[in-house]
Amino acid sequence: MTTINEHNQLIKTARVTGIWYLLLAITGVFGFMVFNSQVYSPDANETLNNLIENQSTARIRLLFEFGIIISQALTAIWFYRLFKGINDWAALATAIWGTVNSSIILISAISMGVAIKLSSSNLIADNLIIIETLQAIIANAWLIGGLFFGLWLLPFGYIITSSKRMPVWLGRILILGGFGYIISTFLSYGGISADWVGYFQIPASIGEFWMIGYLLIFGIRPAENS
Template sequence: MTENTEQKNLIKTARITGFWYLMMAITGILGFMVYHSQIFVSGNPGQTLTNLVELESTARIRLLLEFGIVISQALTAVWFYKLFKDHYQWEAWTLGIWGMVNALVIMISAISMASVIGIANSDLVTMKEKILLIQVFQSIISNAWGIGGLFFGLWLFPMGYIVIKSKRMPVWLGRIIILGGIGYLISTVIHYAGIDFSFNTYLTLPATIGEFWMIGYLLFFGIRPSIEHSEKKMVQTAEY
């Protein structure tokens, strides 16, 4: 395989990775910013129960969006591994594995959502039992995403490290992604340590910036040629 062909294949892989990353972002935004609050009311399982019964179709759309997050997260992890495995195998394995852990964490949330929909629309459970079970599963959903912040942060470390080390994407992209990973870890620890920190939500802002920058770069530019390939091309050009 020629170097040009290899580079074209890498760009194709990068754009497919970017597509799945974008799908993860879209399903996440729709799920949380559009549909989640329409069904799940924090601290109010009674109202959540009412919403699950009266807005069952909306609840199922929210569940399907959670499926979309799980699938797109898993595929993003797999394609990132494929993109980087040839030159950064250990880091690519770490990125892929930690990305798959993210998908498993979200799957726990999806299982809980499916359970509350079934409980809310069941004739075999009393109203009191429904409210209690919904409160439990709603807590699992919230904590799956909350504690999941540990691995949402961790998978950004190998991603940013590869970007910085390879120089095949902007170095500052890698730095911001790593900063975002640190922010996720600190934010999660602060929250579960019970510390009242009003700026806690802003700690994950670098991750949001970095991930959308990564999506855009993958989709529009793909990945740069390796430094060795670029130097060899410059030498060949100079010879002519």
């Protein structure tokens, strides 16, 4: 049976988790959706010019990547703290898949750091080939990371639906979004590049922002038998 003090502490943990999750959303939006296109282009020549002429923007993009890595890892660990008393196995899976995804994005950050370093070199012809390779590594790190991001959403979606400590439909949407990320990754690597592939990720975005808002505003419901 959960006491009032224990539940209040759990609400505090939920809100800290929400803060880390919000930071993940912010760094992801600014890093990947705002600054990424200002630096990295499908054309390696254009990317190299951006790295040389707008190195400060490239460094800001890299710093946001650091923010994504750190906030993803911390969100995963705090989800474990929040859910371990409800379903230890699923909470552990959440922590593992979240930190694995964070580690994969670390590969992207390393590639960005190398690209910035190379842009200061005078070996332009050789660097173009390397820049193109680094761009491919960055893109594929994010694509493959989608597998583990999808896996990450599944266990805490399951915890929500089975425990009813948060809205059941929130959990269902997160599970749908998790499968959506996994399916879209398989489709992308299966050679399907149509715009509709991205639609599979929409439930995840809805669920994530709903989750962030619920954590920050309400925290978590008390157990039914408390």
